[in-house]
Amino acid sequence: MVSIKLVDISKTFGSVEALKDVSLEIRDGELFAILGPSGCGKTTLLRIVAGLEKPTKGRVYFDDIDVTNIPAEIRDVSMVFQFYALYPTTVFNNIALPLKSKGYSRIDIEKRVKEIAELVGIGKALNLHIDKLNIADKQKVALARAMAKEPQVYLFDEPLTILDPVTRVIMRSELKKLQHRLKQTMIYVTHDQIEALTLADRIAVMNFGVVEQVGTSWDVYNLPNTTFVGWFLGEPGMNFVEIAVDKDDLSINIGSKKIFRDPSLGKKLLDLGLEKALLGFRAENVVLVKEVPGVHDPNSIVIDGIIRVIEFFGTHYVVNVETEGSEFKVKLSVSEFNKLMLGENDKVKALVRVDKVCFFNLDNNRRVL
Amino acid sequence: MGKDEYIIQVEKIAKTYNGRRVLNDISFALRRGELLAILGPPGSGKTTLLKIIAGLIKQDAGDVIINGRIVNDLPPYERGVSLVFETLALYPNMSVYENIASPLIAEKKDKEYIDRRVGEISRLLKIEHILGRKADKLSGGERQRVAIARALAKEAEIYLLDEPLSNLDAKIRYALRTEFKKLKSLLGKTIILATSDPSDALALGDKVMLLFNGAVIQEGPPIDIYYAPRNISIARYLTGNILNEVSISIDSYGKSVSMDVGQEFSIDPYFLKVLREVGETSITLASYADGCIVDKSVESCSGIKVAGEFIGYEYRGSEYLVYARKGERVFRSLRASLPNVTFGERVEVCIPHTNALLFSGKTGSLIR
Numbered sequence: 001m002v003s004i005k006l007v008d009i010s011k012t013f014g015s016v017e018a019l020k021d022v023s024l025e026i027r028d029g030e031l032f033a034i035l036g037p038s039g040c041g042k043t044t045l046l047r048i049v050a051g052l053e054k055p056t057k058g059r060v061y062f063d064d065i066d067v068t069n070i071p072a073e074i075r076d077v078s079m080v081f082q083f084y085a086l087y088p089t090t091v092f093n094n095i096a097l098p099l100k101s102k103g104y105s106r107i108d109i110e111k112r113v114k115e116i117a118e119l120v121g122i123g124k125a126l127n128l129h130i131d132k133l134n135i136a137d138k139q140k141v142a143l144a145r146a147m148a149k150e151p152q153v154y155l156f157d158e159p160l161t162i163l164d165p166v167t168r169v170i171m172r173s174e175l176k177k178l179q180h181r182l183k184q185t186m187i188y189v190t191h192d193q194i195e196a197l198t199l200a201d202r203i204a205v206m207n208f209g210v211v212e213q214v215g216t217s218w219d220v221y222n223l224p225n226t227t228f229v230g231w232f233l234g235e236p237g238m239n240f241v242e243i244a245v246d247k248d249d250l251s252i253n254i255g256s257k258k259i260f261r262d263p264s265l266g267k268k269l270l271d272l273g274l275e276k277a278l279l280g281f282r283a284e285n286v287v288l289v290k291e292v293p294g295v296h297d298p299n300s301i302v303i304d305g306i307i308r309v310i311e312f313f314g315t316h317y318v319v320n321v322e323t324e325g326s327e328f329k330v331k332l333s334v335s336e337f338n339k340l341m342l343g344e345n346d347k348v349k350a351l352v353r354v355d356k357v358c359f360f361n362l363d364n365n366r367r368v369l
Numbered sequence: 370m371g372k373d374e375y376i377i378q379v380e381k382i383a384k385t386y387n388g389r390r391v392l393n394d395i396s397f398a399l400r401r402g403e404l405l406a407i408l409g410p411p412g413s414g415k416t417t418l419l420k421i422i423a424g425l426i427k428q429d430a431g432d433v434i435i436n437g438r439i440v441n442d443l444p445p446y447e448r449g450v451s452l453v454f455e456t457l458a459l460y461p462n463m464s465v466y467e468n469i470a471s472p473l474i475a476e477k478k479d480k481e482y483i484d485r486r487v488g489e490i491s492r493l494l495k496i497e498h499i500l501g502r503k504a505d506k507l508s509g510g511e512r513q514r515v516a517i518a519r520a521l522a523k524e525a526e527i528y529l530l531d532e533p534l535s536n537l538d539a540k541i542r543y544a545l546r547t548e549f550k551k552l553k554s555l556l557g558k559t560i561i562l563a564t565s566d567p568s569d570a571l572a573l574g575d576k577v578m579l580l581f582n583g584a585v586i587q588e589g590p591p592i593d594i595y596y597a598p599r600n601i602s603i604a605r606y607l608t609g610n611i612l613n614e615v616s617i618s619i620d621s622y623g624k625s626v627s628m629d630v631g632q633e634f635s636i637d638p639y640f641l642k643v644l645r646e647v648g649e650t651s652i653t654l655a656s657y658a659d660g661c662i663v664d665k666s667v668e669s670c671s672g673i674k675v676a677g678e679f680i681g682y683e684y685r686g687s688e689y690l691v692y693a694r695k696g697e698r699v700f701r702s703l704r705a706s707l708p709n710v711t712f713g714e715r716v717e718v719c720i721p722h723t724n725a726l727l728f729s730g731k732t733g734s735l736i737r
Contacts, residue, residue, distance in 0.1 A: 037538065165611065166699050169692045173681035173712040197684040221686035234686045236543060284687040309551045311572040312591045314607065315659040315703060318572075320547055329547075331687070334659070344554075 009058035033200035041209040078151035227365040239328035255324030260301040278360040283331040285356040382431035406574030414583040415563035423452040451525035457516035461505035601728040618651035651730025660724025663702035670719035
């Protein structure tokens with residue numbers, strides 16, 4: 001049972017600042033994902049937790065015990081990389097190895113290996129040579145071996161990237177099942193947003209050595225703390241359009257166009273000292289219509305625009321709408337798209353419900369509403 | 370329609386290397402401003418075809434006709450065609466100007482020409498104001514425009530782009546695709562783009578031409594390719610080989626019906642009607658992920674229903690892609706929420722007949 005605390009971790013390699021004042025708390029028993037583009041510092045952070053790398057500054061705690069200076073071998077963590085490094089022998093021997101070095105008796109080893117193999121679903125393959133296994137089963141062996149070390153913490157560094165999509169889905173489910181049974185702390189580093197969103201109890205989204213947000217999948221997707229998180233998550237990423245508050249009637253405007261007449265939002269922004277802001281919304285939360293009767297829905301912002309580009313993706317369409325020099329994307333199912341009979345250069349109105357929009361400070365790109 | 374309306378026609382191009390036919394009677398025609406996406410797996414002959422059009426390789430048979438004139442014997446530089454191999458990744462340490470100019474410098478164009486051409490293209494793409502900036506100091510949108518400007522720097526009527534979006538980060542790729550499509554209509558240039566990624570071809574192409582093993586197996590607008598793939602291998606390719614499929618067979622007496630995914634099933638009479646109508650002993654029903662339902666139970670399925678096992682899902686923020694398995698067969702369903710089941714539990718898979726593509730069991734070709 002381990003919770004992990006990272007306090008003000010910085011790491012520099014020469015003149016490169018790989019991590020800048022990273023503080024995180026990983027709860028006991030949670031599957032915690034660290035997500036970010038390549039070069040964001042996520043692997044360095046994992047290696048610092050493992051003890052394979054020393055932070056330039058800051059402390060690492062396992063259950064309030066400062067382990068910053070404790071070497072990797074005695075930190076009681078098991079690191080699983082791309083699950084490939086198996087020994088060319090039987091499944092049994094591969095799993096038994098860490099137990100042997102822990103000094104277990106032969107009978108105990110046999111019992112424990114069987115237990116673990118059952119748990120990861122390779123109980124029937126114990127006597128097979130690992131060359132006889134498919135990739136997914138090999139990865140299960142690697143996972144079983146990591147478990148045989150009986151670590152307090154599991155660390156995963158993009159272990160599934162080499163797999164085909166179906167095997168990857170199955171392995172994710174296996175990992176999730178395992179976590180529910182073991183109830184042990186797991187940290188999982190990935191650049192793949194679907195992997196993080198699918199697997200994690202909570203996600204830390206990183207960029208340029210900084211943690212931009214920590215939250216559940218729902219939080220980071222729907223309420224991004226920064227424009228980076230909004231842009232990085234989702235395909236397409238979040239739309240951002242610059243808006244201004246009219247100080248007289250408190251309406252919200254894009255350029256010369258009023259998009260929201262109700263004063264409620266404008267007042268909130270002015271109270272925050274913001275006359276201008278970035279409006280953020282997701283492409284799938286936009287309702288597109290060709291004509292709207294002259295009513296002003298107090299629950300939706302309404303943006304007039306012109307369709308510039310239509311992209312077909314098979315299961316859906318993405319329509320790019322231009323308004324006052326800004327652009328945003330709208331994701332439509334094929335049936336919605338067909339119903340609207342949209343074409344490039346068509347005039348449309350985009351409706352987004354007020355509870356589906358965010359506002360960001362233009363100066364620091366942080367969410368304010 | 371007169372032939373001279375086409376800016377480029379390719380007629381019955383064939384090419385053999387070391388006794389192996391790499392291109393087999395390839396024909397197509399494009400109008401000015403159209404974008405043709407040549408879609409096919411690596412090794413299907415895409416690059417060879419582009420090189421033949423550019424004049425870098427000589428075909429064994431067939432004609433390349435540009436603006437109504439056969440150009441088979443013209444050298445590359447007289448064809449009005451520009452072949453771009455590199456991906457749209459920029460040289461980070463070079464300025465925007467240098468990035469755009471690089472293909473022209475490689476061709477040893479004089480300074481005056483390069484200045485004029487870079488000015489022209491950057492005006493068109495609205496990046497004149499950043500010509501002096503280093504590429505790694507650009508915003509995402511600026512970077513994309515510069516990349517496209519470089520790809521189109523050489524003056525040509527027809528641009529041939531070989532895998533322009535490969536090796537790019539997924540986010541950049543997504544944005545670049547949109548930008549590319551937008552600018553294409555602005556520039557009015559004819560583009561032939563080779564890709565092995567179905568999303569690129571569907572999203573970008575005015576027309577898509579599928580090239581498998583050196584032969585054109587289908588050509589048409591993206592929607593036609595997607596909703597009426599001529600045979601099942603095309604549908605599989607478009608889904609990265611995770612197509613929802615079930616085969617139904619009927620015995621020679623036309624009575625007993627069986628399915629290749631086991632006995633626990635229900636079949637809408639519609640499919641049996643089709644089977645009898647087309648006079649085949651077996652047909653394969655297929656659907657894409659958005660045309661398949663996976664749930665704990667599907668009460669009324671007007672299609673084909675299979676019992677499977679829930680093996681996992683992908684959460685994409687806006688939707689879930691739910692995976693089920695029956696034996697070796699995998700089914701995917703795009704849903705707004707997760708079914709109320711745990712991993713390994715029984716689920717029902719339904720392919721409604723309104724969403725199903727029907728293929729001949731014998732030949733794999735599309736029936737309806």
